[in-house]
Amino acid sequence: MGKIKTIGILTSGGDSPGMNAAIRAVTRAGIYNGFRIKGIYRGFDGLINGEIKEFSTEDVSGIITRGGTILKSARSKEFMTVEGRQKAYETCLKEEIDALIVIGGNGSLTGAREFAMEHDFPCIGMPGTIDNDLYGTDATIGYDTTMNTIMECVDRIRDTANSHERIFFVEVMGRDAGFLAQNCAIACGAEAAIVPEEATDVDQLAAFMGRGIRKSKKSCIVIVSESPKCGAMYYADRVKQEFPGFDVRVSILGHLQRGGSPSARDRILASCMGVGAIEAIMQGQRNVMIGVRNNDIVYVPFSECIRTDKVFDKRLITVLDELSI
Ligand code: F6P
Numbered sequence: 001m002g003k004i005k006t007i008g009i010l011t012s013g014g015d016s017p018g019m020n021a022a023i024r025a026v027t028r029a030g031i032y033n034g035f036r037i038k039g040i041y042r043g044f045d046g047l048i049n050g051e052i053k054e055f056s057t058e059d060v061s062g063i064i065t066r067g068g069t070i071l072k073s074a075r076s077k078e079f080m081t082v083e084g085r086q087k088a089y090e091t092c093l094k095e096e097i098d099a100l101i102v103i104g105g106n107g108s109l110t111g112a113r114e115f116a117m118e119h120d121f122p123c124i125g126m127p128g129t130i131d132n133d134l135y136g137t138d139a140t141i142g143y144d145t146t147m148n149t150i151m152e153c154v155d156r157i158r159d160t161a162n163s164h165e166r167i168f169f170v171e172v173m174g175r176d177a178g179f180l181a182q183n184c185a186i187a188c189g190a191e192a193a194i195v196p197e198e199a200t201d202v203d204q205l206a207a208f209m210g211r212g213i214r215k216s217k218k219s220c221i222v223i224v225s226e227s228p229k230c231g232a233m234y235y236a237d238r239v240k241q242e243f244p245g246f247d248v249r250v251s252i253l254g255h256l257q258r259g260g261s262p263s264a265r266d267r268i269l270a271s272c273m274g275v276g277a278i279e280a281i282m283q284g285q286r287n288v289m290i291g292v293r294n295n296d297i298v299y300v301p302f303s304e305c306i307r308t309d310k311v312f313d314k315r316l317i318t319v320l321d322e323l324s325i
Pocket of ligand 1: 014131174175226
């Protein structure tokens with residue numbers, strides 16, 4: 001592979017607040033350091049179909065404040081196939097793209113890794129997902145904003161829960177990880193969190209809720225991490241059946257969690273990671289994700305960051321437990 005002159009950038013998978021700040025940072029830092037930057041629309045599908053536009057610094061003006069992604073996003077089925085990735089490679093040759101920066105979550109970085117290995121192509125990942133489930137980074141772009149959005153929603157739910165002395169099961173996103181649910185439960189002063197990393201049975205939950213609601217509290221909030229089989233509805237129904245004395249309601253926050261203007265923390269994270277991604281290319285790094293650990297930018301090999309066992313800090317369970325009495 002010769003000298004890298006042109007870098008393609010795309011966003012893939014579920015969008016997250018701060019992706020635009022990341023696009024801006026890569027574009028500006030890239031141009032500053034003498035690269036041409038090409039924006040690829042609609043994730044890997046756009047790479048396959050050649051939906052590409054060269055970016056100037058003006059193309060990314062005014063986007064740091066905006067949620068979503070100006071490049072649009074997709075979960076490409078075609079890119080999961082060898083043929084799809086071959087077409088994507090041909091687009092790179094045609095467009096003279098010498099390296100790719102992929103902003104996305106686990107699935108997107110898995111795709112980037114396959115592509116990089118098959119075609120010996122330099123790819124750099126940036127962790128863009130609200131779920132914070134990528135290994136090797138303390139935070140992902142969008143996680144902080146989403147926690148703040150959830151917190152604001154739950155604060156409002158608390159008002160009505162207090163007025164009616166009700167129990168609310170509030171379902172939040174997170175795919176297979178409980179980071180959003182556990183941390184938001186602490187931030188909202190919730191009574192309990194149900195996360196995939198920890199088994200919760202209904203009796204345990206009822207005892208826990210009763211402890212709060214019968215003593216000093218006027219309401220009870222349980223944050224539930226989404227799950228196709230046992231989400232907020234499941235727990236609410238079980239509690240209603242087994243403990244009819246409780247007045248139970250459910251609130252599923254859904255996609256409102258993914259929108260909105262990014263927080264200061266996410267804008268700064270995305271900006272530093274964008275500069276870090278260009279530095280990685282200049283240093284000759286290949287097939288790594290830009291992460292942040294203890295406030296330092298780090299490079300995490302793709303094979304590590306897509307591991308599915310990112311450590312869930314069990315101390316957070318104790319914090320919530322002790323503070324919700
Ligand atoms: O990965 C981000 C995420 O928002 C998950 O938390 C959630 O499970 C999923 O995407 C929802 O995806 P979609 O937008 O396709 O419904």
